[in-house]
Amino acid sequence: MNRVELLSPAGNLEKLKIALDFGADAVYGGVSHFSLRIRSGKEFTMESFKEGIDYAHEHGKKVYTTINGFPFNSQINLLKKHIEAIADLGPDAIIVATPGVLKLAHEIAPHIDLHLSTQANVMNVLDAQIYHDMGAKRIIAAREISLKDLQEIKKELPTLELEVFVHGSMCFAYSGRCLISTLQSGRVPNRGSCANDCRFPYELYAANPETGTLFRLEEDPGIGTYIMNSKDLNLASHMKEILDSGCVDSVKIEGRTKTSYYAATTAKAYRMAIDDYYSNTFASERYQEELESMQNRGFTDAYLINRPFEKHDGQSLDFTMQMGTHQVTGMATQSGDYYLCKYTTRPGERLEIMAPSDRVIEEMENEYGSIVKEGGKSYLIFKVLEAENKKIWEEVHSGNVNPIKLPVKLPPYTFFRIEATDEINQAPKI
Secondary structure, three states: OOOOEEEEEOOOHHHHHHHHHOOOOEEEEOOOOOOOOHHHHOOOOHHHHHHHHHHHHHOOOEEEEEOOOOOOHHHHHHHHHHHHHHHHHOOOEEEEOOHHHHHHHHHHOOOOEEEEOHHHOOOOHHHHHHHHHOOOOEEEOOOOOOHHHHHHHHHHOOOOEEEEEEEEOOOOOHHHOOOHHHHHHOOOHHHOOOOOHHHOOOOOEEEEOOOOEEEEOOOOOOOOOOOOOEOEEEOHHHHHHHHHOOOOOEEEEOOOOOOHHHHHHHHHHHHHHHHHHHOOOOOHHHHHHHHOOOOEOOEEOOOOOOOHHHOOOOEOOOOOOEOOOEEEEEEEOOOOOEEEEOOOEOOOOEEEEEOOOOOOOOOEEOOOEEEEEEOOEEEEEEOOEEEOOOOEEOOEOOOOOOOEEOOOOOOOOOEEEEEOOHHHHHOOOO
């Protein structure tokens, strides 16, 4: 049996390593403005992206490079040079969005697999066949596609790999083909610089062209003005249905511009879901508990399982973002020896340890602190906050960059968190 691949976002080198350490089989990311995420593309240099590829390969995992922007004529020569440079780094695949770039990448780097971006809007067998014939080994299906249609594509094209999004931000427009940001701010979504205008609050007006009268439409309290703001995709509870279908080769998490904690939490939750599926111990509440710990716009299962006309809960009308159930207080360094503060931390507080599921955290105690277990979870309790420079702190805050000595070496990039309270929810975020 071929196990489904878990594919996570890699917005920078740290997030790449975190996603892989927390359970991803592969990651995707890019360098330069030919990626559809300019902000994350700037996080990588050619050197750091090569380091990420080497790190993945050392751990038996893969990296897919995003060259999925829509180039202008004036950029084609630069695009050719970029494809050549990326190919020299040795990624496992290149993700492209247009027939022309697909053909060009196949000519320049015939030894590297080609994946077709969701931006190509593949919804049926006919389009899938054409791109497969052109050299696409895998198609990242349009987010509007149904599981039934994916099964039909796999039936007709069994050698074509199919990848689907299972978690992350959803776009207001069809498969991300949006021009609102271009119109309002000059930031072109299909060139990778979307300003997320669909998340903004809007006021509605009614105009009478004959009289020139303009009326502001008042809304009932609680309805809100986020008329284009989609909830976040969350298919963790449907992973059994997706894998039972037998047609999906890779499940993908959106979020290259999101936090390191997001990279860790989503990878861990979906790793558990996939592993539990194959061991016949699937329990959706476990995965939702992890995913609810993060900030989100509310969750929807979107269109893979249900047709758009069958559901009307995809919009988040009251807010653009809400707090999760937990607040991250800190993160372990890559060495696992020190604690980097992300939120106010004091001796004596119980901090839940969030490490990769395959790592064993043992109970212990020494002069620096202790680790205790309760209810199937592990907690860190500092006795003293001693910085790397030996200075003792009574408490540390998010602006404090001093690494704090951990009582024991923990897995790289282990996270620490506490349950969110009203006070935490109302505090300014840094």
